[in-house]
Amino acid sequence: xxxxxxxxxxxxxxxxxxxxxxxxxxxxxxxxxxxxxxxxxxxxxxxxxxxxxxxxxxxxxxxxxxxxxxxxxxxxxxxxxxxxxxxxxxxxxxxxxxxxxxxxxxxxxxxxxxxxxxxxxxxxxxxxxxxxxxxxxxxxxxxxxxxxxxxxxxxxxxxxxxxxxxxxxxxxxxxxxxxxxxxxxxxxxxxxxxxxxxxxxxxxxxxxxxxxxxxxxxxxxxxxxxxxxxxxxxxxxxxxxxxxxxxxxxxxxxxxxxxxxxxxxxxxxxxxxxxxxxxxxxxxxxxxxxxxxxxxxxxxxxxxxxxxxxxxxxxxxxxxxxxxxxxxxxxxxxxxxxxxxxxxxxxxxxxxxxxxxxxxxxxxxxxxxxxxxxxxxxxxxxxxxxxxxxxxxxxxxxxxxxxxxxxxxxxxxxxxxxxxxxxxxxxxxxxxxxxxxxxxxxxxxxxxxxxxxxxxxxxxxxxxxxxxxxxxxxxxxxxxxxxxxxxxxxxxxxxxxxxxxxxxxxxxxxxxxxxxxxxxxxxxxxxxxxxxxxxxxxxxxxxxxxxxxxxxxxxxxxxxxxxxxxxxxxxxxxxxxx
Numbered sequence: 001x002x003x004x005x006x007x008x009x010x011x012x013x014x015x016x017x018x019x020x021x022x023x024x025x026x027x028x029x030x031x032x033x034x035x036x037x038x039x040x041x042x043x044x045x046x047x048x049x050x051x052x053x054x055x056x057x058x059x060x061x062x063x064x065x066x067x068x069x070x071x072x073x074x075x076x077x078x079x080x081x082x083x084x085x086x087x088x089x090x091x092x093x094x095x096x097x098x099x100x101x102x103x104x105x106x107x108x109x110x111x112x113x114x115x116x117x118x119x120x121x122x123x124x125x126x127x128x129x130x131x132x133x134x135x136x137x138x139x140x141x142x143x144x145x146x147x148x149x150x151x152x153x154x155x156x157x158x159x160x161x162x163x164x165x166x167x168x169x170x171x172x173x174x175x176x177x178x179x180x181x182x183x184x185x186x187x188x189x190x191x192x193x194x195x196x197x198x199x200x201x202x203x204x205x206x207x208x209x210x211x212x213x214x215x216x217x218x219x220x221x222x223x224x225x226x227x228x229x230x231x232x233x234x235x236x237x238x239x240x241x242x243x244x245x246x247x248x249x250x251x252x253x254x255x256x257x258x259x260x261x262x263x264x265x266x267x268x269x270x271x272x273x274x275x276x277x278x279x280x281x282x283x284x285x286x287x288x289x290x291x292x293x294x295x296x297x298x299x300x301x302x303x304x305x306x307x308x309x310x311x312x313x314x315x316x317x318x319x320x321x322x323x324x325x326x327x328x329x330x331x332x333x334x335x336x337x338x339x340x341x342x343x344x345x346x347x348x349x350x351x352x353x354x355x356x357x358x359x360x361x362x363x364x365x366x367x368x369x370x371x372x373x374x375x376x377x378x379x380x381x382x383x384x385x386x387x388x389x390x391x392x393x394x395x396x397x398x399x400x401x402x403x404x405x406x407x408x409x410x411x412x413x414x415x416x417x418x419x420x421x422x423x424x425x426x427x428x429x430x431x432x433x434x435x436x437x438x439x440x441x442x443x444x445x446x447x448x449x450x451x452x453x454x455x456x457x458x459x460x461x462x463x464x465x466x467x468x469x470x471x472x473x474x475x476x477x478x479x480x481x482x483x484x485x486x487x488x489x490x491x492x493x494x495x496x497x498x499x500x501x502x503x504x505x506x507x508x509x510x511x512x513x514x515x516x517x518x519x520x521x522x523x524x525x526x527x528x529x530x531x532x533x534x535x536x537x538x539x540x541x542x543x544x545x546x547x548x549x550x551x552x553x554x555x556x557x558x559x560x561x562x563x564x565x566x567x568x569x570x571x572x573x574x575x576x577x578x
Contacts, residue, residue, distance in 0.1 A: 028156075029292040032291060045183065048183055050238065064223070066391060091311065093389070095307060097386070106363075162284070179246050415500075522563055524564030
């Protein structure tokens with residue numbers, strides 16, 4: 001019955017991943033960077049690095065909790081009185097997040113290429129390896145999150161079991177004297193270095209920020225899955241660092257670029273089959289790096305697309321001629337046109353993101369000084385800005401995920417309908433249970449003073465969404481919204497269509513008014529129309545009715561009836577004002 005409201009493409013449709021898939025996906029995301037770049041950067045701390053790892057993991061978990069809170073609040077800076085300032089805020093959010101995602105993606109792509117060239121194909125050019133990786137990433141982008149989550153769900157144990165086995169083999173090669181090297185606090189390093197190491201661990205775990213964009217899951221589900229992923233990552237990182245420290249010693253470890261990969265080549269396994277264990281184990285970092293790289297690219301594309309849509313919306317909102325013209329398109333033609341435009345925009349955004357990432361990766365390959373400056377930008381500017389932005393979003397109740405998470409109905413319709421009890425009785429006589437009354441619903445012409453029927457409710461967006469029938473308005477609204485693929489944001493609601501039957505039914509009308517007062521679901525300035533049959537309308541008619549009402553008001557000067565008008569009259573009436 002229900003279907004995704006964006007029906008023409010697969011890029012961002014399949015966001016509904018299970019908690020188990022979310023857990024495994026984020027284990028890969030966290031392992032990709034942390035296990036490669038952290039051990040040698042923490043080596044000078046010696047055994048005190050375990051404190052840095054614990055503090056950094058706690059910071060990552062706390063940041064994940066903050067991000068999940070921002071996502072759960074799902075507040076929006078949009079309302080019906082759109083102005084340039086509010087759109088400008090969303091543009092700034094999208095721009096900041098897009099820059100961060102692109103910066104991270106470029107660094108990950110550079111690390112990915114460097115790892116493959118140094119470990120497998122040193123004679124191959126940087127250009128060829130980079131372009132092949134980015135071509136694979138571009139293909140993966142078209143699959144959406146769910147497709148990648150399913151892949152990583154399958155390969156999860158095929159990757160982690162060999163890693164655990166190699167670490168166990170490496171335990172036998174650990175040297176106790178390396179572990180007993182003195183760590184001189186205040187000589188080799190200071191207390192500040194321990195906290196700096198914790199920040200490195202946190203920075204390597206910053207991919208938890210992307211849970212802001214995970215759909216179809218509650219905050220508790222996300223926190224549970226990602227918390228398990230963080231603790232799994234912490235356990236592996238603790239074990240890996242201990243093994244590396246015992247195999248290389250702190251001073252040697254600090255000079256090795258990718259010590260985890262080097263360790264795999266040093267592990268001695270009996271027999272001749274595993275002579276190149278490092279090449280086999282490179283698959284661990286291939287999958288983990290590809291996971292986090294593709295996620296950064298994926299959300300960079302979404303942010304760029306969102307930025308382009310918001311920019312176009314500003315032009316659309318403040319260009320009256322274009323707005324007037326656009327309202328002349330109705331039904332499936334306008335939807336098809338919108339789908340085609342969005343698909344084209346998405347393709348251009350993918351091309352743009354891939355091109356920027358390749359360019360930045362080339363810049364990183366130009367020299368060590370550039371790499372140091374780039375890392376300084378990521379560590380000192382990009383990541384702190386993302387943290388501050390997230391905390392700011394939590395304090396202000398604004399979320400940058402809104403346009404992907406929400407749909408914006410422009411018309412709501414509500415009425416009272418009767419149920420054919422004779423047919424239900426006949427059905428029950430056959431011995432079959434009746435759990436759905438929709439096939440027995442018939443519209444009533446008049447119910448003067450009693451509410452003996454069912455409430456019928458729907459948002460006018462898509463013919464695939466049939467009306468919802470329930471005993472009360474709240475249940476009807478909640479049940480209808482549960483069937484939607486996105487959360488309904490009624491701040492843009494133009495018109496509420498009220499059936500004549502409900503308007504004449506004092507009890508049902510009173511219940512509806514009370515619901516509007518207490519829930520504040522619908523804006524007070526939403527226009528109200530009374531209809532003989534709320535089902536006899538076309539798709540996407542909210543804009544049409546709003547324009548028609550405004551035109552009639554301009555011609556005859558009659559006041560426009562809004563929901564606020566009805567609420568005021570209802571409230572005064574029940575208090576005996578007249």
